[in-house]
Amino acid sequence: MKRKQIVISTIGTISPLGIDLDQxxxxxxxxxxxxxxxxxxxxxxxxxxxxFKITGLDPVTILGKKGLRNKDNAxxxxxxxxELGFKTLMEExxxxxxxxxxxxxxxxxxxxxxxxxxxxxxxxxxxxxxxxFANTVIxxxxxxxxxxxxxxxxxxxxxxxxxxxxxxxxxxxxLLQRGYLEQIIAGGLEEISYxxxxxxxxxxxxxxxxxxxxxxxxxxxxxxxxxxALFLLEPAETAQKRGAVIQAEIAGCxxxxxxxxxxxxxxxxxxxxxxxxxxxAQAEIDPGRIDCVASGGSGNRAGDSLEAAGITAVFGSDTPxxxxxxxxxxxxxxxxxxxxxxxxxxxxxxxxxxxxxTAPYATTSPLRxxxxxxxxxxRHLLVSSFSCDGNCSAIILKKVN
Amino acid sequence: xxxxxxxxxIRELITDIAEDMDLDEAKITDDALFIDDMGLDSMALLExxxxxxxxxxxxxxxxxxxxxTSITKCATTVEKYLAEKGx
Amino acid sequence: MLFMxxxxxxxxxxxxxxxxxxxxxxxxQAAVRGENGIRPLRNFDASEHRTKxxxxxxxxxxxxxxxxxxxxRMGRSGQFVLAATKMAxxxxxxxxxQCERSRIGVSMGTTMGEPQVLEQCIKIKxxxxxxxxxxxxxxxxxxxxxxxxxxxRHFSISGPHIMIPTACAAGNYAIGYAYDMxxxxxIDAAIAGGSDPFSGIxxxxxxxxxxxxxxxxxxxxxxxxxxxxxxxxxxxxxEELDAARRRNAPIYAEIRGYGLGCDAFKMTIPDPxxxxxxxxxxxxxxxxxxxxxxxxxxxAHGTGTIENDKTETVIVxxxxxxxxxxxxxxxxKSMIGHTMGAASxxxxxxxxxxxxxxxxxxxxNYTEPDPECDIDCIPNTARSMKxxxxxxxxxAFAGNTSSLVLSAFKG
Numbered sequence: 001m002k003r004k005q006i007v008i009s010t011i012g013t014i015s016p017l018g019i020d021l022d023q024x025x026x027x028x029x030x031x032x033x034x035x036x037x038x039x040x041x042x043x044x045x046x047x048x049x050x051x052f053k054i055t056g057l058d059p060v061t062i063l064g065k066k067g068l069r070n071k072d073n074a075x076x077x078x079x080x081x082x083e084l085g086f087k088t089l090m091e092e093x094x095x096x097x098x099x100x101x102x103x104x105x106x107x108x109x110x111x112x113x114x115x116x117x118x119x120x121x122x123x124x125x126x127x128x129x130x131x132x133f134a135n136t137v138i139x140x141x142x143x144x145x146x147x148x149x150x151x152x153x154x155x156x157x158x159x160x161x162x163x164x165x166x167x168x169x170x171x172x173x174x175l176l177q178r179g180y181l182e183q184i185i186a187g188g189l190e191e192i193s194y195x196x197x198x199x200x201x202x203x204x205x206x207x208x209x210x211x212x213x214x215x216x217x218x219x220x221x222x223x224x225x226x227x228x229a230l231f232l233l234e235p236a237e238t239a240q241k242r243g244a245v246i247q248a249e250i251a252g253c254x255x256x257x258x259x260x261x262x263x264x265x266x267x268x269x270x271x272x273x274x275x276x277x278x279x280x281a282q283a284e285i286d287p288g289r290i291d292c293v294a295s296g297g298s299g300n301r302a303g304d305s306l307e308a309a310g311i312t313a314v315f316g317s318d319t320p321x322x323x324x325x326x327x328x329x330x331x332x333x334x335x336x337x338x339x340x341x342x343x344x345x346x347x348x349x350x351x352x353x354x355x356x357x358t359a360p361y362a363t364t365s366p367l368r369x370x371x372x373x374x375x376x377x378x379r380h381l382l383v384s385s386f387s388c389d390g391n392c393s394a395i396i397l398k399k400v401n
Numbered sequence: 402x403x404x405x406x407x408x409x410x411i412r413e414l415i416t417d418i419a420e421d422m423d424l425d426e427a428k429i430t431d432d433a434l435f436i437d438d439m440g441l442d443s444m445a446l447l448e449x450x451x452x453x454x455x456x457x458x459x460x461x462x463x464x465x466x467x468x469x470t471s472i473t474k475c476a477t478t479v480e481k482y483l484a485e486k487g488x
Numbered sequence: 489m490l491f492m493x494x495x496x497x498x499x500x501x502x503x504x505x506x507x508x509x510x511x512x513x514x515x516x517q518a519a520v521r522g523e524n525g526i527r528p529l530r531n532f533d534a535s536e537h538r539t540k541x542x543x544x545x546x547x548x549x550x551x552x553x554x555x556x557x558x559x560x561r562m563g564r565s566g567q568f569v570l571a572a573t574k575m576a577x578x579x580x581x582x583x584x585x586q587c588e589r590s591r592i593g594v595s596m597g598t599t600m601g602e603p604q605v606l607e608q609c610i611k612i613k614x615x616x617x618x619x620x621x622x623x624x625x626x627x628x629x630x631x632x633x634x635x636x637x638x639x640x641r642h643f644s645i646s647g648p649h650i651m652i653p654t655a656c657a658a659g660n661y662a663i664g665y666a667y668d669m670x671x672x673x674x675i676d677a678a679i680a681g682g683s684d685p686f687s688g689i690x691x692x693x694x695x696x697x698x699x700x701x702x703x704x705x706x707x708x709x710x711x712x713x714x715x716x717x718x719x720x721x722x723x724x725x726x727e728e729l730d731a732a733r734r735r736n737a738p739i740y741a742e743i744r745g746y747g748l749g750c751d752a753f754k755m756t757i758p759d760p761x762x763x764x765x766x767x768x769x770x771x772x773x774x775x776x777x778x779x780x781x782x783x784x785x786x787x788a789h790g791t792g793t794i795e796n797d798k799t800e801t802v803i804v805x806x807x808x809x810x811x812x813x814x815x816x817x818x819x820x821k822s823m824i825g826h827t828m829g830a831a832s833x834x835x836x837x838x839x840x841x842x843x844x845x846x847x848x849x850x851x852x853n854y855t856e857p858d859p860e861c862d863i864d865c866i867p868n869t870a871r872s873m874k875x876x877x878x879x880x881x882x883x884a885f886a887g888n889t890s891s892l893v894l895s896a897f898k899g
Binding site (some may be wrong): 070 | 417418420421422423444447448451452454455460
Binding site (some may be wrong): 043106107108110113114116117118120121122124125126128129130133134135136137138139140142143144146147149150151152153154155156157158159160161164167171174175177178180195198199200201202203204254255256257258259262271274278389390391 | 536537538590594598599600601603606607609610611613614619620622623624625626627628630631632633634636637640641644645646647648649650651652653654655661665668669671672674688689692693694695696697698748749750751752753754755756763764767771775884885886887888
């Protein structure tokens with residue numbers, strides 16, 4: 001049987017770039033918006049840490065007060081993004097055909113897990129609020145969204161580090177191809193948590209300067225970001241039937257794992273190449289037909305050189321324009337891939353490529369990333385990620401007329 | 402700590418929980434049953450117990466759990482263990 | 489239902505780490521004997537907790553499977569998983585050097601990944617009042633994505649790669665997706681399963697929910713007093729039938745299909761009407777193209793809590809109707825406790841063994857029937873019986889539900 005044509009239609013998002021596609025489009029032409037964090041409930045850094053934090057979000061105005069009392073910030077962020085994007089769709093779908101949910105997250109509920117433990121260390125194991133335990137499972141945010149919308153057909157959570165958002169979309173794509181259900185809301189979620197920030201600091205990958213410089217020779221690390229981007233994935237005819245705006249088709253997608261980098265070796269990019277080729281084969285195109293690559297370039301030099309090795313392995317010397325949306329958003333971990341897809345949809349719609357929003361800097365990367373905004377006709381766009389751990393993911397978005 | 406102060410603390414918590422669960426706050430009275438009258442669930446009751454233990458620094462054994470069915474009964478139980486603790 | 493293709497997917501290798509034994513044979517013999525793995529905790533200080541028992545894996549020696557340098561790079565969950573994967577690959581008699589490793593997938597499940605690593609980091613911070621004392625190599629061992637990454641790296645497997653942390657149902661989700669990837673032609677074979685180490689977070693949490701038994705787990709018994717927090721890992725090597733045949737592989741069982749659902753009710757309490765479990769079970773039967781009449785046995789989620797076992801009985805009654813009491817349904821959690829993200833992977837492996845040996849494992853510690861759980865739970869003694877097509881249920885916090893259908897392999 002022929003592969004189903006799966007499209008992205010409705011969007012729900014909250015990130016420092018905004019709360020809908022128009023705001024994201026505008027944000028991609030403006031300087032990045034940064035903020036700082038310093039103290040959390042149980043711990044403090046004792047100094048401001050630069051990051052791309054969502055500011056001014058009040059979940060109660062979006063969600064109402066009901067049901068939020070014991071929910072953590074990751075859950076409130078997911079529920080808020082879902083409410084903005086999918087409330088009507090959920091309410092209008094008959095229960096037996098209501099969309100499923102599939103959420104990618106790297107650290108998931110680590111703030112709740114860490115706080116639960118910190119509370120039990122500081123105040124004793126017999127004083128912690130039992131309701132707080134419910135937040136500690138990584139699938140808690142997704143489950144809370146299922147509860148809010150009485151969505152009983154699927155609740156899944158994917159956690160593959162930086163690639164979680166892309167892999168959640170790939171997983172949802174596969175379940176739709178299997179015919180298990182008709183519509184899935186898939187995407188990525190990550191909150192800035194004390195524990196993830198601390199982990200990055202101790203691992204030495206956080207940028208001391210707080211400036212994101214993907215592929216720069218002198219880049220000094222990542223800046224943590226947060227956000228949530230969700231997409232309704234459905235067959236094209238389903239979207240057409242309900243009169244939905246189709247943002248793009250997911251023409252092909254694949255993931256894999258390169259064992260080399262995590263073992264301390266450099267990669268020849270062959271696994272990344274094979275992943276992109278699988279996605280291209282599904283899309284029935286040659287890699288040469290890809291007009292733009294939305295890379296996972298983040299300012300982590302090890303990661304950026306992997307990404308460069310992979311992209312070079314696919315395209316050789318004839319690399320299409322490469323951008324790195326993380327220069328606008330920071331490293332949003334599990335949300336990164338989904339926010340990358342969101343930015344790509346905004347660019348495809350405007351026929352432009354939003355390059356790195358700073359003055360061009362020195363780079364000996366073979367990729368020659370795009371700086372500033374440039375006009376471009378994009379028919380096929382590759383959103384990719386090659387993580388330091390070795391995860392390789394690729395999604396090819398195709399413009400739909 | 403007199404019983405009225407304990408009752409007030411419980412009442413405030415129950416009101417918060419009721420609002421969160423979208424329950425009818427008019428049904429919150431000192432002698433209304435938590436589950437049958439107010440519509441609370443067992444998770445909410447666990448939270449009530451945990452919060453009272455933390456707030457009043459008492460340890461209430463699990464065997465009392467079935468007896469904590471209303472604001473009045475909950476307050477009486479807290480009082481009992483406060484007195485034991487003081488003794 | 490419009491599937492792209494209907495390939496046949498078989499289980500050819502198993503790896504098990506459980507409180508009643510590590511390794512397929514050790515586990516199986518203990519399980520058939522009805523051994524209890526729930527004991528006073530030895531490696532975890534439970535002096536402050538209401539419950540003092542749980543399921544610890546005491547005979548796991550990482551040195552048997554991993555070099556010291558490898559052990560130092562990962563948490564207990566990763567060590568469990570690598571050891572179980574080695575067992576499964578050996579059991580499957582597969583020579584990876586003869587395989588196209590981009591055609592092998594890794595699909596894993598867990599509840600919290602490596603919670604012990606996070607616990608270690610936070611305890612160091614509190615003890616020294618200084619986060620700088622946390623070793624720089626430790627934090628990266630925490631994310632649950634490290635678990636499948638360790639497998640792929642160790643065995644140089646480059647195919648599709650996923651971690652599905654759907655709590656206590658994660659094993660079924662991971663095995664299900666491995667099955668899907670084979671059906672979709674993405675891969676020929678996969679390492680699939682789940683893992684969770686004993687963690688203070690889970691133990692404290694379930695204690696605070698008053699969900700833990702004070703002594704042992706008694707699923708479906710009238711006097712059941714809760715679940716037993718436990719640890720372990722289960723790994724299955726699954727492959728497309730033709731690939732298995734080409735290399736003359738031993739075949740345990742065939743995966744017929746699976747179904748997922750969600751209660752959408754409460755985070756920590758199952759919907760008493762069984763909504764999500766009914767959806768998952770019906771979908772599993774539908775996707776597998778089998779009828780309730782053809783099901784011989786159900787490997788229950790059966791945690792031993794009042795709510796779960798009552799609800800699971802409701803689910804089976806709704807789906808099986810009058811036949812509910814005729815379908816045997818046991819809980820191996822009576823023996824090994826609740827291994828969280830490993831539970832349904834271990835149960836799937838146990839199902840594969842039950843199909844191979846035509847023996848259904850018992851629910852131990854059963855003394856008094858509960859009218860609200862009026863099913864045949866194979867009390868206390870394993871039973872030789874015809875097992876053709878069977879089901880394994882797994883449910884989770886956040887409402888996730890799943891049912892996996894397996895059949896005895898018939899050429």
